[in-house]
Amino acid sequence: MYKIMTAGPVQVRENVRMARSLETTNPDLDLEFYELYKETCDILNDYMHSKGRAYILGGEGILGLEAACASLTEPGDRVLVIDNGIFGKGFADFVSMYGGTPVLYSADYRNPLDAEALADFLEKDSDFKYATVVHCDTPSGVLNDISVICPLLSQHGILTVVDSVAAMFGEYVNVEESCIDILCGGSQKALSAPPGLTMLWVSDRALEAMENRKTPIAAFYANILTFKNYYEDKWFPYTMPVSDIMGLRAALDNAVADTDILARHAKIAAATREAVRKSGLSLYLESGYSNTVTVIEVPEGLTDEQILSTVRDRYGVMLSGCFDVLAGKVFRIGHMGENANEDDMIMTMDALDNTFADLGYPLRASLKEEFINSMK
Numbered sequence: 001m002y003k004i005m006t007a008g009p010v011q012v013r014e015n016v017r018m019a020r021s022l023e024t025t026n027p028d029l030d031l032e033f034y035e036l037y038k039e040t041c042d043i044l045n046d047y048m049h050s051k052g053r054a055y056i057l058g059g060e061g062i063l064g065l066e067a068a069c070a071s072l073t074e075p076g077d078r079v080l081v082i083d084n085g086i087f088g089k090g091f092a093d094f095v096s097m098y099g100g101t102p103v104l105y106s107a108d109y110r111n112p113l114d115a116e117a118l119a120d121f122l123e124k125d126s127d128f129k130y131a132t133v134v135h136c137d138t139p140s141g142v143l144n145d146i147s148v149i150c151p152l153l154s155q156h157g158i159l160t161v162v163d164s165v166a167a168m169f170g171e172y173v174n175v176e177e178s179c180i181d182i183l184c185g186g187s188q189k190a191l192s193a194p195p196g197l198t199m200l201w202v203s204d205r206a207l208e209a210m211e212n213r214k215t216p217i218a219a220f221y222a223n224i225l226t227f228k229n230y231y232e233d234k235w236f237p238y239t240m241p242v243s244d245i246m247g248l249r250a251a252l253d254n255a256v257a258d259t260d261i262l263a264r265h266a267k268i269a270a271a272t273r274e275a276v277r278k279s280g281l282s283l284y285l286e287s288g289y290s291n292t293v294t295v296i297e298v299p300e301g302l303t304d305e306q307i308l309s310t311v312r313d314r315y316g317v318m319l320s321g322c323f324d325v326l327a328g329k330v331f332r333i334g335h336m337g338e339n340a341n342e343d344d345m346i347m348t349m350d351a352l353d354n355t356f357a358d359l360g361y362p363l364r365a366s367l368k369e370e371f372i373n374s375m376k
């Protein structure tokens with residue numbers, strides 16, 4: 001078994017694995033399951049400071065992004081797609097798929113979105129049904145300030161869809177104060193359950209927009225409205241993955257009990273960046289670092305594959321490469337959720353020290369030592 005220090009999926013704590021192995025019921029018929037599901041959604045709502053409704057959908061995090069677009073988009077709708085990262089740009093595909101017209105607002109991938117520039121743009125054009133924005137765009141690790149961006153969009157009457165799959169539980173989210181209409185999360189990032197579930201937080205305004213559509217939602221699995229009355233009607237649109245949900249609940253209970261969670265992410269992320277800088281390696285971003293992932297440039301003369309296979313096969317640590325426009329250019333350490341602990345990070349930094357030595361690429365300073373110093 002490798003030490004999974006990837007940018008999601010991440011390590012899963014034993015009590016989460018055990019919760020997934022408990023005896024199961026028929027979740028369609030057993031009323032107790034409806035209580036478990038609702039209670040879990042209520043905890044999710046509280047955790048994210050939401051006054052709307054939270055739902056858990058049976059499908060990996062991408063399902064949530066698609067469900068948001070499927071449920072809001074009507075043919076011809078203009079949708080503002082904020083693109084300062086690969087996931088950000090990717091939303092355009094879902095918008096088009098459901099007949100909408102994506103309008104890309106493209107910005108620098110090495111820095112967080114400049115809200116003032118967006119404000120200027122919106123003065124000229126704000127005729128959008130909704131906008132999509134990614135909180136932490138994982139391939140670059142950039143963290144967008146949704147607490148400024150979403151209220152700004154909202155002031156212009158634009159609904160907001162936020163992909164915080166790779167940020168939530170490692171970065172602060174406040175749905176109500178940030179005017180988020182649909183917040184998307186996944187089980188396998190900082191929440192630290194295995195992949196398989198998506199979580200959605202949906203505002204009353206977003207539900208209203210779905211209910212007031214002139215055309216039906218062109219999806220079933222990705223139709224958020226089918227969940228609206230599950231509790232009153234004691235009916236789910238499809239059989240819920242009961243073991244996955246029991247695991248997610250255990251992971252959520254872990255997160256709720258972990259009052260230090262955001263501070264720990266911040267401290268570990270800062271020490272990681274500091275160690276990378278001192279070692280002579282380069283961070284991909286110029287500013288706006290998420291505390292859930294660190295993205296490091298592949299130094300000249302080496303390939304991502306050399307680094308990733310050496311650290312994995314010789315030292316047992318699995319790290320992430322990248323894809324799309326960043327393929328081959330960077331490698332990534334996911335220090336989110338269960339991975340955000342000092343011991344595993346020291347092991348990872350030590351493995352990288354050895355990897356670069358093996359590859360004949362001398363570092364200016366030891367990642368491990370600099371990390372330890374920065375954690376003091």
Ligand SMILES: *Cc1c(COP(=O)(O)O)cnc(C)c1O
Nearest residue numbers: 061062087136137138163165166
């Ligand atoms: C992980 C992630 C998702 C879910 O997608 P997968 O690549 O299938 O895991 C969605 N958005 C962001 C920003 C993510 O990091």
